[in-house]
Amino acid sequence: MVGTLPPEIGNLKAATLIDLSMNRFSDGIPREIGGLQTLVHLSLRHNKFQGSIPDSMSNMKLKYFNVSVNKLYGEIPSGGSFKKLSSEFFIYNEALCGSSRFNVPPCPTSSKHRSNRKKLLLSFFLLGITLLFGPATVVFVWIRYRRGNRAPEQEDSFSAITRERISYYELLQATVALSETNLIGSGSFGSVYKGILRSGTAIGVKVFNFATGYSIQEF
Template identity: 35%
Template sequence: MVLSISGLKDCCVQKQRESGNEEEACYSSFKDLSSNGFSGHIPKEIGNLEKLTYLSLMNNNFTGVIPREIGKLHGLKVLVLGRNNLTGTIPQNLQGLNLEWNQIAGSIPKEIGNLTILTELYFANNSLTVVAAFAIVFRRYWKKYQDSKGTNMVLVPTQERVSYYELLRATDGYSESNLLGIGSFGSVYKGILNDGRSIGVKVFNLELEGVLKSFDVECKVLKNLRHRNLVKVISGCWNQDFRALVLEYMCNGSLEKWLYSDNYFLDTLQRLNIMIDVASAVQYLHEEYSTPVIHCDLKPSNVLLDEDMVAHVSDFGIAKMLEKEESFAWTKTLATIGYIAPEYGSAGLISAKCDVYSYGIMLMEVFSRRKPNDELFAGNLNLKSWINDSLPNSILQVIDAKVLKREDENFTEKLEGLSSIMELALKCVCESPSERISMKVTLETLKKIKLKFLRVN
């Protein structure tokens, strides 16, 4: 089958129909036409697709020269032409280039020396001779690689390496339809790797102040963390102008979504299980890992749920690692207003008790379905004082109405259990860090409360 521009558009439309996004079919900056059985020459008119940032024609039967018109696509960053029968010169201004398994012969074209931002390069299985131009660009490329490797992804142990253009393909060019959420330092997209695995891709916004430090911190913190309730890092991808972490995909989204969307509901036991999962992860960070780790930003949007509704703590962008002999540290980086412990917000003092405070606020939020900065609160009133004032006689007024109703079976016993949860939360949010209970005690107490609920349900 010969590829024409109209054929290209038809193919794109078909692919977009399959994903339910036909309207943007011919205007997307992302074109993946790999493995379609195309043959003949790549049409010169392809140079008219001005919005292209990613183009993959891999694994077809194209012959002839690479059209010079592709070089007119100034926005094109990644070009994947591997596994065809092509010859010719190489377009400039690319970050990723794949020409493996073609018929390019002779010397590596001198134009490659102009690819100053190249970070992904594949030339395997051609008939090329290395010349000076290639040596120049290779040294330039290798220097960039070494510069970034020394401070970043060498810290993330993984047997996988996911390339820049594979992530671009996996996420449909980071299309809005794949956007899962936006955080303090970047955005998270859903992607599907070549082997069919679903992933989350956290792309850091390099224009934000402190983002490179945040990326380094996540890499460092996640270096050896292993716990069922922490989001797993599969791999990472980086170059001079790009930073991303490839994460285990959590198909049920965030705890925040489940709390505040009218389309979702969590019963009491589900909420308890999720908060037990979170407490288990945080206790591991504080007491069971070789170096104490303070998450510093515990909140429902940073708790993700897998297909079995098991909770996983995510986003370590402002986490702190303490030395073994340290019990606290200082920072100038503020977390999310409403969840910050008093000593953290006023003096930048970080300790494990800061996470305990944030956890206590989140525990109140999960069972009241009220955010700490809810419009309900005015003046000196906040979630903490609202809960405190309700105990012990008015606890039903602050509990999420979806969780407990007066006509429910074993109402009194369930109300006592929910009251115990709020009492526990208040012990986590004492003004003085020394008065707060530890995460270990919090976890043990929650497990006992869960057993009581199991008896009355």
């Protein structure tokens, strides 16, 4: 037999044994098959099934489930009846992964976990910069903001520059840790960086260079 295994197979509610091995079924295993609660023997070996094994099959009462020699990939369910299945039932597939008892490689870490790890490393990086350079750096911040009530002809003008107290950690976040991409200019007195606070306010940050006498005189 060839073709796709139809989802209507889930209507065989009284079936206890289904053997479709040694055929040429393709595409995925329909998730509706997970509703066959009386099924204890299911053989799909030696076909061309693709995709992953449906999670819905974890709730079945299978004692025999063989999908060897197919083109399946993804994680092998580890709960329910899969706890007692042999690793031989999953051999010769495309790229199955999961528990080591199935003799398959572990599944790769999800993108969400990788993202959380990157955020944690970035936090430690910023904290290290703060502890290392914070005490030796004097920063003046000039904040520009638009007037709340302006005449139509003055919509493009900025209000007077004011000064606010902002933590050094906030400055590092606003300027991407004083990166070169945010550098506006530099000279003998120090460097000026552009940045944007969490509130959306654009700022300019001047970092004095105390290695020269000029910056001390200006300070």
